[in-house]
Amino acid sequence: MxxxxxxxxxxxxxxxxxxxxxxxxxxxxxxxxxxxxxxxxxxxxxxxxxxxxxxxxxxxxxxxxxxxxxxxxxxxxxxxxxxxxxxxxxxxxxxxxxxxxxxxxxxxxxxxxxxxxxxxxxxxxxxxxxxxxxxxxxxxxxPSPFERAAVLCMDGVGEWATTSVWLGEGNRLTPKWEIRFPHSLGLLYSAFTYFTGFKVNSGEYKLMGLAPYGEPIFKDLILERLLDLKEDGTFRLNMRYFNYAQGLTMTNRRFERLFGGPRRRPEAEITQREMDLAASIQAVTEEVVLRLGRTVHQELGVAHLCLAGGVALNCVANGRLLREGPFESIWTQPAxxxxxxxxxxxxxxxxxxxxxxxxxxxxxxMHGAYLGPEFSDDEIAAFLDASSIPNQRLDDETLMTRVAELLADEKVIGWFQGPMEFGPRALGARSILGDPRSPRMQSVMNLKIKYRESFRPFAPAVLAERVSDYFEHSGPSPYMLITAAVQPSWRLDTGADDASLFGIDKLRVQRSQIPAVTHVDHSARIQTVHRETNPRFHRLIEIFAERTGCPMLINTSFNVRGEPIVCTPEDAFRCFMHTEMDYLVLGNHVLAKHEQRPTARDDAWLSQFELD
Missing domain, CATH: 3.30.420.40 (ATPase, nucleotide binding domain)
Structure with a gap:
C-alpha cells in the first residue's frame, strides 16, 4: 500500500x-x-x-x-x-x-x-x-527507535496548538495537552529573529549561532515583561508587545521602547545589542524547554522523548535537554x-x-535521512560529457585517498554523493567539506564559499565511534541536532586575549585544536557519521583520520546564502563554478577548479536567491 x-x-x-x-x-x-x-x-x-x-x-x-x-x-x-x-x-x-x-x-x-x-x-x-x-x-x-515515548512538539502555530504533548505507544499517539495561539515559543523566538534584522522562518538558526557572542542581559526583562513562565514550563505571552496576531509585523513600538530602539535593518551592521538579544532569548528558550521536559517526564513516566516542530531544530536547547533533563535518550525528527x-x-x-x-x-x-534523488555514476558522466567538463574518474579507494589528501592540504571540496538529504541539514550527501584543524577555514568558507555572515559556525562530521574522544557527548547524533562542548583536552588556553574581547572580535581567538568547528563558547553542532547509513562518507573520514589523526571534517551544506541545497549534478556544478571551492566530487568524478574553462562572474545567478 x-x-x-x-x-x-x-x-x-x-x-x-x-x-x-x-x-x-x-x-x-x-x-x-x-x-x-x-x-x-x-x-x-x-x-x-x-x-x-x-x-x-x-x-x-x-x-x-x-x-x-x-x-x-x-x-x-x-x-x-x-x-x-x-x-x-x-x-x-x-x-x-x-x-x-x-x-x-x-x-x-x-x-x-x-x-x-x-x-x-x-x-x-x-x-x-x-x-x-x-x-x-x-x-x-x-520513525523513532522507541516502543514507548513522550512526544513534545513546539513550533510557531498549527491550527491552534503551538506546543503539544503526546504519549506514543506501539502504533498509537495519544494527545495529552497543548498550549494554544497566540502564546507560542516559536513565535517568541521569531519575534526576536525579526527584531534583530533576520528573516522569520529562515533566520532563526542565525540568531542561535549569534547568541554565544553576547551576554543574556535581557533575560530577566523578557521574563518580567514578555513571558509569564510557570515552573512547569507552561507560559503566556504579553501580547501588548507583539503584532503578529493582528498585524503585518512581529513586534510593535512597545517592543522597540523596551529594548532601546527600533529593530536592526536587514543587512545592517550587527551590534552588541543584537548579540545580547540573541543570547537572552536563547537562554529563555532553553529554560522553557528544560522545564517542559521535566514536566512531561514527571506526568508520563517514560524514559524516552521525541521532538518535532521548528523549535526542535534548536540544537543548543536539545543538547541541554539531553544532558540536564530527566530522559535516558532523545530522538529528534531531522526534518x-x-x-x-x-x-x-x-x-x-x-x-x-x-x-x-x-x-x-x-x-x-529514517535511513539516515537520505531519502531524496540520487544519480548514478553513468548519469553524472553523461552530464559531464555533454558539457565537455574536464574531470577525472577514479575508483572508490583511489578517490577517497585523493580527496583526503586535498582536504589535508586545506582545499575546500564540494561533495555530491548518493541520495539527497531530507530536512535542512546536509549530512554528507550534498555537502561542502573542509579541514577542521585549519584556523583560517571558518572565515574562508563563510566569506568566499558560502557568501554569508562571518559569525556563522560550522559543524563537525565525526566518526560515530570517535565522538566522545573530542566532544562531551556519547551516543548517536546523526542529524546535527545536538550541540555539545569540545573536550577540555582539545581546548587551547585563550587567557587574557579572550577576556578582553567582545562580540565578533571573539572570532579572532583560536579556541581548540579543531578551531574551524569550535564555536566561541567551545561548543559544536555535531554530526556522528555511521558506517551503516553512509558508508561512503564514513570511509572518507576514516582515510582522512589515517592521514591526519583527526577523525572528522567540516561539513556544511552545498549551497550559497539564500540558495536551496543543491539537488542535481547541474546544480552542484553551477554552485561550484560561482564560488571559490577548489574541487568538486560528483560520485567518482573529481573536478579541479583550475582545470575548468574560465567563467565570467555571473552576478545574475547569485542575485536570483533572496537573502535569508
Missing part, C-alpha cells in the same frame, strides 16, 4: 511516499524549484516520489495533507475578531487568499494533483487531512519543521487511520 503525504502553502512544502509503513522517498519542493523555503504546491517533489517508487498517481492508495485548513481559518477569524479593529489591515490582506484558494483547499489540492497525474479528479485516490501537530508528533514518534510533517501525516495514516502495527527500527526508520 502506498501513501502520499503532502505539506504546502505556508513554508517548506514537501512530499513523502510511505509504502507498507516504510519511508520510501521524501523531499522538499525547494530543492527542485530552486526557491528557498518554497511554499507552493510540491508538484516536483511529488513527481520525484512517484518516480522513485516506480508508480503513477493512480496507483496511490491514500493522499494526506498535513493540517486542517478549516480549523486554521477558524483560528484566523477568531483572532481578528478578538483584536478588532486593529487587525483590519492584516484581515484585508489575508482574506482574499483564503476565500479564493485556501478555504476550498480540498478542491485546490485535487486540481493540482490531477494536473500531475494527468488523470481526472474523480479518479484520484482518497484525500485525507491530519492535524498539524498530529503530523509533527507522528513524524517524531513513528523537524513543516517539511517533515508531510512524512508524519503519511505515517499517521498507515499506523493510526489504518491501524497497522509498528516495529521500531534499530537506530531509527
Amino acid at each position: 502506498d501513501i502520499l503525504g503532502i505539506s504546502a502553502f505556508y513554508h517548506d512544502s514537501a512530499a513523502c511516499l510511505v509504502r507498507d509503513g516504510r519511508i520510501l522517498a521524501a523531499a522538499q519542493e525547494e530543492r527542485f524549484s530552486r526557491k528557498k523555503h518554497d511554499a507552493g504546491f510540491p508538484a516536483l517533489a511529488i513527481r520525484f516520489c512517484l518516480q522513485k517508487a516506480g508508480i503513477s498517481l493512480a496507483d496511490i492508495d491514500h493522499i494526506v495533507f498535513y493540517d486542517k485548513p478549516l480549523i486554521k481559518f477558524e483560528r484566523l477569524l477568531e483572532t481578528y475578531l478578538a483584536y478588532a479593529p486593529s487587525g483590519l489591515r492584516s484581515f484585508l490582506t489575508s482574506m482574499p487568499v483564503w476565500l479564493n484558494e485556501k478555504l476550498d483547499l480540498k478542491r485546490l489540492l485535487r486540481q493540482e494533483l490531477a494536473a500531475i497525474g494527468t488523470i481526472p479528479e474523480q479518479k484520484l485516490p482518497p484525500l485525507l487531512f491530519a492535524e498539524h501537530h498530529q503530523s509533527h508528533a507522528a513524524s517524531a514518534f513513528f 523537524a519543521g513543516d517539511a517533515g510533517a508531510a512524512l508524519g501525516a503519511a505515517l499517521s495514516v498507515w499506523h493510526q487511520y489504518l491501524d497497522h502495527p509498528r516495529i521500531p527500527a534499530a537506530g531509527d526508520a
Whole structure:
C-alpha cells in the first residue's frame, strides 16, 4: 500500500511516499524549484516520489495533507475578531487568499494533483487531512527507535496548538495537552529573529549561532515583561508587545521602547545589542524547554522523548535537554519543521487511520535521512560529457585517498554523493567539506564559499565511534541536532586575549585544536557519521583520520546564502563554478577548479536567491 503525504502553502512544502509503513522517498519542493523555503504546491517533489517508487498517481492508495485548513481559518477569524479593529489591515490582506484558494483547499489540492497525474479528479485516490501537530508528533514518534515515548512538539502555530504533548505507544499517539495561539515559543523566538534584522522562518538558526557572542542581559526583562513562565514550563505571552496576531509585523513600538530602539535593518551592521538579544532569548528558550521536559517526564513516566516542530531544530536547547533533563535518550525528527510533517501525516495514516502495527527500527526508520534523488555514476558522466567538463574518474579507494589528501592540504571540496538529504541539514550527501584543524577555514568558507555572515559556525562530521574522544557527548547524533562542548583536552588556553574581547572580535581567538568547528563558547553542532547509513562518507573520514589523526571534517551544506541545497549534478556544478571551492566530487568524478574553462562572474545567478 502506498501513501502520499503532502505539506504546502505556508513554508517548506514537501512530499513523502510511505509504502507498507516504510519511508520510501521524501523531499522538499525547494530543492527542485530552486526557491528557498518554497511554499507552493510540491508538484516536483511529488513527481520525484512517484518516480522513485516506480508508480503513477493512480496507483496511490491514500493522499494526506498535513493540517486542517478549516480549523486554521477558524483560528484566523477568531483572532481578528478578538483584536478588532486593529487587525483590519492584516484581515484585508489575508482574506482574499483564503476565500479564493485556501478555504476550498480540498478542491485546490485535487486540481493540482490531477494536473500531475494527468488523470481526472474523480479518479484520484482518497484525500485525507491530519492535524498539524498530529503530523509533527507522528513524524517524531513513528520513525523513532522507541516502543514507548513522550512526544513534545513546539513550533510557531498549527491550527491552534503551538506546543503539544503526546504519549506514543506501539502504533498509537495519544494527545495529552497543548498550549494554544497566540502564546507560542516559536513565535517568541521569531519575534526576536525579526527584531534583530533576520528573516522569520529562515533566520532563526542565525540568531542561535549569534547568541554565544553576547551576554543574556535581557533575560530577566523578557521574563518580567514578555513571558509569564510557570515552573512547569507552561507560559503566556504579553501580547501588548507583539503584532503578529493582528498585524503585518512581529513586534510593535512597545517592543522597540523596551529594548532601546527600533529593530536592526536587514543587512545592517550587527551590534552588541543584537548579540545580547540573541543570547537572552536563547537562554529563555532553553529554560522553557528544560522545564517542559521535566514536566512531561514527571506526568508520563517514560524514559524516552521525541521532538518535532521548528523549535526542535534548536540544537543548543536539545543538547541541554539531553544532558540536564530527566530522559535516558532523545530522538529528534531531522526534518523537524513543516517539511517533515508531510512524512508524519503519511505515517499517521498507515499506523493510526489504518491501524497497522509498528516495529521500531534499530537506530531509527529514517535511513539516515537520505531519502531524496540520487544519480548514478553513468548519469553524472553523461552530464559531464555533454558539457565537455574536464574531470577525472577514479575508483572508490583511489578517490577517497585523493580527496583526503586535498582536504589535508586545506582545499575546500564540494561533495555530491548518493541520495539527497531530507530536512535542512546536509549530512554528507550534498555537502561542502573542509579541514577542521585549519584556523583560517571558518572565515574562508563563510566569506568566499558560502557568501554569508562571518559569525556563522560550522559543524563537525565525526566518526560515530570517535565522538566522545573530542566532544562531551556519547551516543548517536546523526542529524546535527545536538550541540555539545569540545573536550577540555582539545581546548587551547585563550587567557587574557579572550577576556578582553567582545562580540565578533571573539572570532579572532583560536579556541581548540579543531578551531574551524569550535564555536566561541567551545561548543559544536555535531554530526556522528555511521558506517551503516553512509558508508561512503564514513570511509572518507576514516582515510582522512589515517592521514591526519583527526577523525572528522567540516561539513556544511552545498549551497550559497539564500540558495536551496543543491539537488542535481547541474546544480552542484553551477554552485561550484560561482564560488571559490577548489574541487568538486560528483560520485567518482573529481573536478579541479583550475582545470575548468574560465567563467565570467555571473552576478545574475547569485542575485536570483533572496537573502535569508
